[in-house]
Amino acid sequence: MQRQNxxxxxxxxxxxPARRKGSVVLRxxxxxTEQSDAYLxxxxxxxDFTHSDPWRVLRIQSEFVEGFGALAGLGPAISVFGSAxxxxxSERYIQAEKIGELIAAAGVAVITGGGxxxxxxxxxxxxxxxxxxxxxxIELPFETGLNEWVDLGINFRYFFARKTMFVKYSQGFxxxxxxxxxxxxxxxxxxxxxxxxxxxxxxxxxxTSYWGPLLEWLRNTVxxxxxxxxxxxxxxxxxxDIEEAVDIVVNSARPNGxxxxx
Numbered sequence: 001m002q003r004q005n006x007x008x009x010x011x012x013x014x015x016x017p018a019r020r021k022g023s024v025v026l027r028x029x030x031x032x033t034e035q036s037d038a039y040l041x042x043x044x045x046x047x048d049f050t051h052s053d054p055w056r057v058l059r060i061q062s063e064f065v066e067g068f069g070a071l072a073g074l075g076p077a078i079s080v081f082g083s084a085x086x087x088x089x090s091e092r093y094i095q096a097e098k099i100g101e102l103i104a105a106a107g108v109a110v111i112t113g114g115g116x117x118x119x120x121x122x123x124x125x126x127x128x129x130x131x132x133x134x135x136x137x138i139e140l141p142f143e144t145g146l147n148e149w150v151d152l153g154i155n156f157r158y159f160f161a162r163k164t165m166f167v168k169y170s171q172g173f174x175x176x177x178x179x180x181x182x183x184x185x186x187x188x189x190x191x192x193x194x195x196x197x198x199x200x201x202x203x204x205x206x207x208t209s210y211w212g213p214l215l216e217w218l219r220n221t222v223x224x225x226x227x228x229x230x231x232x233x234x235x236x237x238x239x240x241d242i243e244e245a246v247d248i249v250v251n252s253a254r255p256n257g258x259x260x261x262x
Contacts, residue, residue, distance in 0.1 A: 024070050025135075025146055025153035028127070063161040067136075070154055071169045077109035077134065078249050079166050081185045082118025082176030095206065095242055096121035096176055097128075102246040103174075104131020111136060111170055113162075113185075114146040114153055118176045123149035136162050163188055172202040172249030177210040194232050204237045204245045211238050 080099055086092045100110045100122035110126035112119035114135025126133040127149050135150030139157050146153040156162040166173075167189065175186050186205075192198045205211040215238060223230045239245050 024066065025150065025155070027148075027151045027153075030132075030151040060158055060161060063156055063158060064164070067154055067156070067161065067165045068168075070152065071134070071165060074109050074132065074134065074152075074169055076107070076171055077111050077132075077169050078103045078246075079111040079170040079173045079185075080119070080122040080176070081113065081173065081178060081182050082122070083178035083182060084113075084115040084117040084119060085179070086117035086121065086176075088121075092118060092176060092207075093121045097125040099174055099176075099206070099242050099246060100125025100131075100133075101129040102243065103249075104129035104133075106246070106250050107131075108171075108250070109134055111166065112150075113137065113181070114150050114155075116147055118178065120147040120149060123147055127151065136165050138162055167192060167198055170201065172204070174204050174206060174245050174249060175211075177207050190232075190235055193235055194228075200235075202237060202249045203235060204239065204248050206239060206242060206245050208238055208240050 080096065080103070082092070082096055086096065096118040100112075102125075103110050103122075104126040109132035110122055111134040112122050114123070114137035119135070123133040123135060124147075133149055133151045135146045135153040137146045137150075137153060137155040138159060139155060146155065154165070156165075163185070166185065173186075173189050175182060186203070189201075189203055193200050193203070205215075215233065215236065218228065218233055219230070222228050223233065237245075237248050239248075
């Protein structure tokens, strides 16, 4: 998948018009792809069947097919996690925006959860640098859908289908301060690396004052109890330097076939 060319735009004046391709939302250069010729229509003649487990299996399958189809040609990508509650213009928002910009400048796609806050900021930074901005959204009662800076977006019903896309198409993770959702994504990635279910990839926490107490608890309580090995904590990098964070994920991913832009 080709990177977008940087353009001299006032990015605060966006979004450009968007269109949908099934559950996929496309904006800017991504919106130029061809539309599907036909759609499978569900007549829903049997309402009971549409609420049964067999029907759910088909819906789950469709989410995997849609996700794999949309992201198969993405190329190298880094996921950025962080709080949906991060205020615009805050220090954390500016950090996330710069992280997205630095990743995109290295020739790498930026993947977020597609929501507001830190996710929005990282997507915005990717667009500003002319990179590919991806959002993997989730159907929630208290969120309004994908943010306006997502160029390639997919909305999921099921968390586990969404998580699979993060892991399959990312070469590394940068994690900004966040709440339950961010912690869930962090520990999901750590568990998969620890158990060797996936090829090892770098996991970087940004914000020593925020994440430091968590690492101390892991080291002094969880590892001391014997619930994890001390070496498991080494799977996590922690820093306040966003350039260092991006360098870690870029450089660590190179042995796995990742080639950064010059």
